[in-house]
Amino acid sequence: MTAFPRFTPLAASLPSTVPFVGPEAIERQRGLAVRARIGANESGFGPAPSVLATIAEKAGEIWKYNDPENHALKAALAARLGLKPENFVIGEGIDDLLGLIVRLVIEPGMPVVTSLGAYPTFNFHVNGLGGRLVTVPYRDDREDLEALLALVRQEEAPLVYFANPDNPMGSWWDAGSITAFARALPSTTMLILDEAYSETAPEGSIPGADALIDLPNVIRTRTFSKAYGLAGARVGYGFGTAGTVSAFDKIRNHFGMPRLSTEAALAALADQDYLVDVVGRIKAARDRIAAIATANGLTPLPSATNFVAVDTGRDGLFARAIVDGLMEHGVFIRMPGVAPLNRCIRVSAGLPADLDLFEEALPKVLASLR
Numbered sequence: 327m328t329a330f331p332r333f334t335p336l337a338a339s340l341p342s343t344v345p346f347v348g349p350e351a352i353e354r355q356r357g358l359a360v361r362a363r364i365g366a367n368e369s370g371f372g373p374a375p376s377v378l379a380t381i382a383e384k385a386g387e388i389w390k391y392n393d394p395e396n397h398a399l400k401a402a403l404a405a406r407l408g409l410k411p412e413n414f415v416i417g418e419g420i421d422d423l424l425g426l427i428v429r430l431v432i433e434p435g436m437p438v439v440t441s442l443g444a445y446p447t448f449n450f451h452v453n454g455l456g457g458r459l460v461t462v463p464y465r466d467d468r469e470d471l472e473a474l475l476a477l478v479r480q481e482e483a484p485l486v487y488f489a490n491p492d493n494p495m496g497s498w499w500d501a502g503s504i505t506a507f508a509r510a511l512p513s514t515t516m517l518i519l520d521e522a523y524s525e526t527a528p529e530g531s532i533p534g535a536d537a538l539i540d541l542p543n544v545i546r547t548r549t550f551s552k553a554y555g556l557a558g559a560r561v562g563y564g565f566g567t568a569g570t571v572s573a574f575d576k577i578r579n580h581f582g583m584p585r586l587s588t589e590a591a592l593a594a595l596a597d598q599d600y601l602v603d604v605v606g607r608i609k610a611a612r613d614r615i616a617a618i619a620t621a622n623g624l625t626p627l628p629s630a631t632n633f634v635a636v637d638t639g640r641d642g643l644f645a646r647a648i649v650d651g652l653m654e655h656g657v658f659i660r661m662p663g664v665a666p667l668n669r670c671i672r673v674s675a676g677l678p679a680d681l682d683l684f685e686e687a688l689p690k691v692l693a694s695l696r
């Protein structure tokens with residue numbers, strides 16, 4: 327008997343799960359209000375005042391579709407990074423671009439290499455397009471470049487995903503190791519080098535924008551969601567060789583970028599003073615999260631991102647109890663999804679008032695668990 331509606335066998339086989347439970351959904355499900363939103367690696371510091379002014383100024387143009395070629399933003403990014411506009415693709419956040427890359431490269435059943443416990447939205451796209459995820463465990467809470475390369479070779483994988491700095495652990499590699507990894511890959515393997523947290527990364531950890539621009543099998547992705555404080559605007563970009571980047575035009579949603587989001591991103595790029603200032607505030611918030619964790623007998627891990635992974639010294643059940651317990655106090659945080667990373671909780675850099683709430687609630691939650 328045929329079931330209706332008829333979906334593709336792949337769609338019919340997919341689990342009907344929601345990959346991320348958002349803070350709004352948690353509020354609805356648990357009847358609790360989020361008072362400190364420090365779980366989704368957004369930036370509570372928000373975008374620059376100049377960006378908000380631009381959004382207000384341009385709001386009246388909302389009746390117009392956006393330029394489907396995103397020309398102005400590509401040109402501004404090219405000027406900033408010393409590349410050409412044709413090296414860029416603009417998307418609705420990195421999340422959108424990840425889906426498009428998987429669509430461009432993967433046919434059902436093909437192996438895709440990533441790290442066990444790495445950014446789950448990538449896995450969501452691979453599963454949704456029928457790829458076969460093959461994973462490498464983290465080593466010392468870092469993605470294991472050597473093992474990733476070995477698995478790519480063993481599987482003859484057409485796609486490998488790697489984030490530097492990494493989510494959920496906040497760890498990072500030096501630029502030299504990253505470029506060596508990219509250059510060692512078979513030319514038949516596409517690398518997604520996800521640099522969502524490049525703005526908060528330490529000196530020497532992000533290869534120069536042109537360091538890999540000769541390689542057709544490398545796409546680097548970045549976003550305005552993190553340090554630029556524009557997660558709700560959904561603006562991400564990828565860069566690579568003009569030939570590789572042009573392939574996105576075959577499948578992307580050409581009118582997908584919201585007009586005001588592009589204006590906001592342009593204004594954000596133009597206000598680098600604010601970026602410098604906010605990166606300083608993110609670092610200060612990281613230090614404070616680490617100090618709060620230490621004061622409570624927990625171990626903060628070094629971080630190159632806008633969050634801190636904190637080792638609870640116990641297992642995933644204990645970390646989950648902390649996450650749930652903090653939410654009882656209105657403090658929304660998250661945790662890695664997979665062992666052994668899930669012995670940690672993950673706290674996003676937030677405003678001092680948010681971290682005050684975290685500082686107040688954490689000892690109470692830990693006491694209740696003893």
Ligand SMILES: Cc1ncc(COP(=O)(O)O)c(C=O)c1O
Pocket residue numbers: 366367418419420421422445489492493520522548549550551557560561562
């Ligand atoms: C590694 C990584 N890549 C991509 C994203 C999503 O970026 P965007 O908001 O541009 O879709 C995140 C967000 O948490 C992330 O941690």
